[in-house]
Amino acid sequence: MSTTSSASTYSELRAQLATLTTEAFRPELAEIDRLPTAELAALMNREDQTVPAAVARQLPAIAAAIDATAERMARGGRLIYLGAGTAGRLGVLDASECPPTFNTDPSEVVGLIAGGPTAMVKAVEGAEDSKELAVDDLTALGVTADDTVVGVSASGRTPYAIGAVEHARALGALTIGLSCNADSALAAAAEHGIEVVTGPELLTGSTRLKAGTAQKLVLNMISTITMIRLGKTYGNLMVDVRASNDKLQARSRRIVALATGAPDEQIETALAAADGEVKTAILMILAGIDAKAADQRLRDSHGHLRAALHA
Numbered sequence: 001m002s003t004t005s006s007a008s009t010y011s012e013l014r015a016q017l018a019t020l021t022t023e024a025f026r027p028e029l030a031e032i033d034r035l036p037t038a039e040l041a042a043l044m045n046r047e048d049q050t051v052p053a054a055v056a057r058q059l060p061a062i063a064a065a066i067d068a069t070a071e072r073m074a075r076g077g078r079l080i081y082l083g084a085g086t087a088g089r090l091g092v093l094d095a096s097e098c099p100p101t102f103n104t105d106p107s108e109v110v111g112l113i114a115g116g117p118t119a120m121v122k123a124v125e126g127a128e129d130s131k132e133l134a135v136d137d138l139t140a141l142g143v144t145a146d147d148t149v150v151g152v153s154a155s156g157r158t159p160y161a162i163g164a165v166e167h168a169r170a171l172g173a174l175t176i177g178l179s180c181n182a183d184s185a186l187a188a189a190a191e192h193g194i195e196v197v198t199g200p201e202l203l204t205g206s207t208r209l210k211a212g213t214a215q216k217l218v219l220n221m222i223s224t225i226t227m228i229r230l231g232k233t234y235g236n237l238m239v240d241v242r243a244s245n246d247k248l249q250a251r252s253r254r255i256v257a258l259a260t261g262a263p264d265e266q267i268e269t270a271l272a273a274a275d276g277e278v279k280t281a282i283l284m285i286l287a288g289i290d291a292k293a294a295d296q297r298l299r300d301s302h303g304h305l306r307a308a309l310h311a
Contacts, residue, residue, distance in 0.1 A: 050198065055217050080141065082151055090212065129159050155207070256271065282305060283309065
């Protein structure tokens, strides 16, 4: 790229950024570096308190996206997050928490960041500016019409996120565009646009702050409520928890106790017979059946414990 064309490109991008709410400069905060730390902390806390209200304004769009996601996943589809920088890291974080929380296979909820794993800790030059890179990443995953692809971008203009959504939609996949600016290109490209407008940041353009918090809240909703719809919980109990350490072993026993009210000895016996599967142990105790029968009921009810109890 020539110096002239580079200057022209940067000038156009600068003009774009000037139109974004997330990039707006706040003159009233121009001397916050002079404030005492306690006042800065209070100011930042007040800023953060505006985020849940911004999310609440998008709840109808969020709920519609979740219902569509759950329907795809129920027939074997995957939930795939893509983003660059902070947005990409938040997607990877949400995806990585699903296996230990809901006993999902790591391939079921996937987080992709522009530039690959290296970009989790170090910026990868030019990665977020490439739609082609997003296409390559989705092609490597073998995206199908059963999958859900969520493009995440605070600005709503990141080429990597937009390219991912455009390509996935062309393949017939469900697409969701999560941004923090109104009338974003990302929301326009997706079947389900979610625009959580959090306003200008405390530090101009530092979208890991309010915008990042909003994205984390929405991604929490998408994954958690989808898992509830898929039968990964019983009431508000995580009955598909994977007991991979001492804390989770203890949590498993506590969940069985809360669901059944059974004494410790019965809980230990049921968990041992169920190979540690919390959902199976609960069904054994509440229905008075053995592990084999409980497993069959759960298969017949597609993993939904409440449905298996009333079978």
